[in-house]
Amino acid sequence: MSGRQIDASEGDTAARSAAWSLHRFANPGRFLRLAQKVQPWLTTAAIILTVTGLTWGLFFAPADWQQGDAVRIMYVHVPSAWLASSGYFGLAICSLLSLVWRHPLADMAAVEIGPVGAGFTALCLATGSLWGKPMWGAWWVWDARLTSVLVLLFLYLGHIVLVRAFDDPTRGYRAGSILALVGVVNLPIIKFSVDWWNTLHQPASITLLGAPTMDASMLWPLLISALGFTLAFAAIVVARLRAAVMERRIRGLLMARVGSR
Amino acid sequence: MTHLPFIVASYSLAVLVLGGFGSSAWLRLASARRRLAAIDTRRAREGSR
Numbered sequence: 355m356s357g358r359q360i361d362a363s364e365g366d367t368a369a370r371s372a373a374w375s376l377h378r379f380a381n382p383g384r385f386l387r388l389a390q391k392v393q394p395w396l397t398t399a400a401i402i403l404t405v406t407g408l409t410w411g412l413f414f415a416p417a418d419w420q421q422g423d424a425v426r427i428m429y430v431h432v433p434s435a436w437l438a439s440s441g442y443f444g445l446a447i448c449s450l451l452s453l454v455w456r457h458p459l460a461d462m463a464a465v466e467i468g469p470v471g472a473g474f475t476a477l478c479l480a481t482g483s484l485w486g487k488p489m490w491g492a493w494w495v496w497d498a499r500l501t502s503v504l505v506l507l508f509l510y511l512g513h514i515v516l517v518r519a520f521d522d523p524t525r526g527y528r529a530g531s532i533l534a535l536v537g538v539v540n541l542p543i544i545k546f547s548v549d550w551w552n553t554l555h556q557p558a559s560i561t562l563l564g565a566p567t568m569d570a571s572m573l574w575p576l577l578i579s580a581l582g583f584t585l586a587f588a589a590i591v592v593a594r595l596r597a598a599v600m601e602r603r604i605r606g607l608l609m610a611r612v613g614s615r
Numbered sequence: 616m617t618h619l620p621f622i623v624a625s626y627s628l629a630v631l632v633l634g635g636f637g638s639s640a641w642l643r644l645a646s647a648r649r650r651l652a653a654i655d656t657r658r659a660r661e662g663s664r
Contacts, residue, residue, distance in 0.1 A: 404633065412626060422617035430629040470636055477632045481625040488618045586633055593640035600647035607654050 382599045385459055389596050396592065400585035407433075407579025415575045424488050429575055431481040433583035434474045438506055439541055441471035441587060445513065446538045449531035459595075461527040462602070464534065465517050466594040470587060472510035479503060490554060498547035499555035502540060509537035 411429030418425035445467045451460035482500065483493045494500065517523075517530035548557045560566045566573055616622065 408626065408629065412622070417617070423622060424618040426622050427625045430625050434629070434632075473632050473636055477628055480628055484621045484625045484628075488621055583633075586637070590636045590640050593637075593644050597640065597643040597647045600644075600651050604647065604650050604654060607651075607658070611658075 382459060382603070386596060386599055389592050393589065393592055393596070396585055396589040400582055400589045403578055403582030404586055405582070407575050407577075407582045410575035411579055415572050416569075418572075421489060424485055425572070427481055427485040428572075429579045431478060431485060432576060433580040434478040434481065435503070436580055437583055437587050438471060438475035438478045438503065439544055440584075441467055441474060442506060442510065442534075442537065443541060444591075445471060445510075446534050449534035452527055453531045453535070459599075461523075461531075462598045463591070463595055464513075464527070464530060466591055466598055468510055468514045468517070468530075470590050470594070472507060472514060474583075474587065475503065475507040475510055479507065495554055497554045498551040499544065499553050502544045502547050505540055506537075506544060509533070509540060513537075 448464040451457040520526040
C-alpha cells in the first residue's frame, strides 16, 4: 500500500469515527437522559447568576460619569446582544450538521433555537432603543450596528417562518438551514460594523486580546450577567428541545397505534 | 437615580423575555412528559392483556 493510500484510509477512518461520535450524541434517547441530568444544574446556575448580575448592575454598580444611571441598561443590553449573535451562530452550526449529516437532533435544535434567539435579539434592540433615547436623543438611528442587528432579527424571523412553511418538515428544515447558513455572513458585519464604518454606536469595551476599557466595578456585574444570560439561553433551549423530542415520540407512538388498528 | 423610567422598562423587558421563555419551556416540557407517561401506561396496559 502506498503512503498516499494509507493517508487516505486514515483520513477516511478519522472522518467515519467523527461522524459516528456525532451520531452517537444525536441519539434522542441518549440526549434525553443526558439533558435530564444537566437541566436542573443549568437552570439553577442560570437563575443564580442572572439574578446576581442584574441586581449588582441595578443597585450596586456605580453610575457612569457621563451617562449617569442609564449605564445600568448595559447589564441587560450587552448580554442580550451577545446572545443574539452567538445564538445565531449556534443555529448555523445546527443547520450545517443538518445539511451535511442529516442529523435529526440538529434539525430540532435549530427549530428550538430560532424563537429564543429572536426573543433575545428583540430584547437587545428594545433595550438599545431605551438607552439611545436619553443618550442620543433618538429611539432609533440607521447606524450600521443597529441596522445589522435588525437584519439579524429578520433572519431569525425568516428561519422561524421557513421551517414551518412546508407540509413536509424535512423540506422546511432544509430551506431553514440554507437561510441560516447564508445569514452567517451578517455576524462579522455586526461585530466589525463599529470598526468598518463611522457609527454612532460605540466600539467594543471588552475584547479577547486587549484589556477592557471598563472599570472592574462595572466589568464584573456585566460578566456575571452575561454568563447568567448565556446559561439561561442554554437552559431554555435544552428544555424546549427535550419537549420537542418527547412530542415527536408521542406523535410516533400515536401514529403506530393508529396504523396497527 | 437618573433615567429611571428607561432603566425600569429595560429590566422589566428582560424579566418578561427570560421569564416568558423559561415558563413556556417548562410548561411545554411538563405537558409532553405527562402525555408521554399516559401513552406509555396505556401501552403497558394493552400489552398485558
